[in-house]
Amino acid sequence: MIPIIVGFGVTIVALTAKATIETVSRCRRLTNFEIARMNGIYLRNVSNGGTFWDKFYSKDPDMAIGGFQTDVDVNEALDILGLSKKDVFNISKIKQRHREMIMQNHPDRGGSEYLAMKINKAKEVLIK
Structure with missing residues (x-):
């Protein structure tokens, strides 16, 4: 036992x-x-540890999510050049902003050919 x-x-x-x-x-x-x-404690004003991209896009809610569209439309052209909808008819502002952007992103100065192409296309779409 x-x-x-x-x-x-x-x-x-x-x-x-x-x-x-x-x-x-x-x-x-x-x-x-x-x-x-x-323990029944709920913390406030503390990040819940979301993904990097959730935090990234929450910093600027007006930021476009995703990449470029295949064909540039007016809204995307405005986003590319950083202009507002009221600037659509202001050709001098479009040209000025295009010049600033292309100088920063020109392939001869180490910029991307793709971005330069998109900037040029955005200008063409807005001026037409």
Whole structure:
């Protein structure tokens, strides 16, 4: 009878030790936010750790999401040149902004050929 009791006791101690080790391991992996949530504490004005792009686009909600369209339309042309809709009919402003942008992005000065092409296309679309 004593070996059964000893075996039962050893089993209980082993299971308790295993459960304790697993619990400690899980607790070490918890973040501060998870610990606060488990204790019913809700932190305010703290980033929830969203993705990089969520944070990036939240800085400027007017920023266009995604890449260029295949054909440049008026709205995209305005975005490319950094102009507002009221500047559509101001040809001198379009030319001035085009000149500034092309000087910054010209391939001869280390800029991208693709961006220079898009800037030129944006000017063409707005002047037509």
